[in-house]
Structure formats: C-alpha cells, structure tokens
Amino acid sequence: MIEVRDLIIENNDGIILDIQKLNIDKQDFVCIMGKSGAGKSTLLNVIFGLIEPNKGYINVGCCDMGYSTQDASFVPYLSVLEHILVSIKEERRKIYAQKILSRFGIENKLSEYYSNLSGGQKRICSLANAIARGEKLLLLDEPFNDLDNLKIKELVSILNEINSKGTTIVMTTHHIIDNLNITNNYNIVNGKLV
Numbered sequence: 001m002i003e004v005r006d007l008i009i010e011n012n013d014g015i016i017l018d019i020q021k022l023n024i025d026k027q028d029f030v031c032i033m034g035k036s037g038a039g040k041s042t043l044l045n046v047i048f049g050l051i052e053p054n055k056g057y058i059n060v061g062c063c064d065m066g067y068s069t070q071d072a073s074f075v076p077y078l079s080v081l082e083h084i085l086v087s088i089k090e091e092r093r094k095i096y097a098q099k100i101l102s103r104f105g106i107e108n109k110l111s112e113y114y115s116n117l118s119g120g121q122k123r124i125c126s127l128a129n130a131i132a133r134g135e136k137l138l139l140l141d142e143p144f145n146d147l148d149n150l151k152i153k154e155l156v157s158i159l160n161e162i163n164s165k166g167t168t169i170v171m172t173t174h175h176i177i178d179n180l181n182i183t184n185n186y187n188i189v190n191g192k193l194v
C-alpha cells in the first residue's frame with residue numbers, strides 16, 4: 001500500500017528524514033517510535049502528501065486516508081458536529097464518527113465549539129474524524145497524548161478492531177501501550193529507520 005525508496009527530506013538545517021526503503025502492506029499496523037525531533041511527524045506528513053520529497057519517492061496506493069495530527073488542531077469556531085459534517089462526505093462514515101465519539105463518552109459535546117473542548121476531547125474529536133475518513137489508511141500522530149487510561153484502553157480496542165477489519169494503520173507514539181496488535185515496529189533515530 002505504501003512504498004518508500006531513497007527518500008530524503010531536507011529543511012534549512014539539512015537532512016531531517018532519510019529512508020532508503022520502507023514497505024507498508026494492506027492491513028499492516030505499523031508503530032513508529034523515536035525521540036522528539038527524530039522525524040516521526042515528518043514521515044506521516046510525507047505519507048499524507050503535505051511534504052514533497054527532496055529526493056527519492058513515495059507511492060501511496062490509496063486516497064482514502066484519515067490523518068489525526070499531533071496537535072489535533074481544528075477550526076476553533078466550528079462545533080464538533082460541524083467538523084464531522086464538513087470533513088466527512090459519506091453519510092455512513094458521519095454516523096460512524098458519531099459512534100466513535102459516543103464510545104469515548106463525548107457524544108454530548110457534538111454542538112460544542114472546538115475551542116471549548118478540553119485537550120482530551122480535542123484529541124478524541126480529531127481521532128473520530130480521522131477514523132471515519134480513513135477507511136483504507138489511517139495515520140495517527142501521537143494518538144494517546146492527552147488521554148486518560150480508560151480512554152487509552154478504549155482507543156486500543158477501537159484500533160485493533162478497525163485494523164482487523166482491513167484498515168491499514170501507521171501510528172507514531174512515545175508511549176508504551178499494552179495490547180495493541182502491532183505488526184511492524186520501527187524506531188526513527190535522526191531521521192533514519194532502525
């Protein structure tokens with residue numbers, strides 16, 4: 001589903017990502033770990049198409065992607081429901097987004113402005129949107145940030161479930177999380193996969 005070859009990403013300071021080879025297959029559940037500044041978010045941004053490679057190439061064999069970014073940012077003056085309505089086109093996926101919110105116990109926040117949500121609620125809103133959009137490929141940058149232990153448990157169960165039904169997941173985290181059905185673990189050190 002995702003093929004990376006001889007990929008180089010540079011900024012003004014030099015090379016920040018240098019990946020010779022990475023293959024991610026359909027239904028893989030990939031976990032990318034590494035220290036802050038290692039290049040984890042940059043890799044997800046490249047997969048999502050927000051950053052163009054300076055050298056090499058990346059081929060993503062699907063366009064049905066959902067992305068929950070590290071800062072879980074959205075438009076402050078739209079409500080949770082309005083985000084779902086704007087960002088998701090298919091009716092059944094909208095219903096699915098609302099189901100996910102209710103599994104996290106925040107279905108009563110649907111009419112709340114995004115700026116009035118707590119950090120954890122913003123994270124859940126971002127995850128619900130991404131999960132509903134990314135039926136084929138789900139990109140999650142630090143999805144466990146801002147969540148308490150119960151919500152982490154719920155997220156683990158949701159991710160295992162959707163992966164078992166065929167969604168490919170590429171996730172970064174610096175948390176050690178139990179019970180995730182990860183198929184491939186990678187570490188990034190100074191922009192290189194090890």
Ligand SMILES: Nc1ncnc2c1ncn2[C@@H]1O[C@H](COP(=O)(O)OP(=O)(O)O)[C@@H](O)[C@H]1O
Nearest residue numbers: 011012016034035036037038039040041042043
């Ligand atoms: N928008 C940006 N412009 C230029 N450099 C960036 C930008 N975002 C991140 N970087 C740099 O890219 C490197 C990798 O950052 P990042 O991918 O965010 O790491 P991680 O997610 O592993 O903490 C860091 O050195 C960081 O300073």
Ligand SMILES: [Mg+2]
Nearest residue numbers: 040041042070
């Ligand atoms: Mg990051």
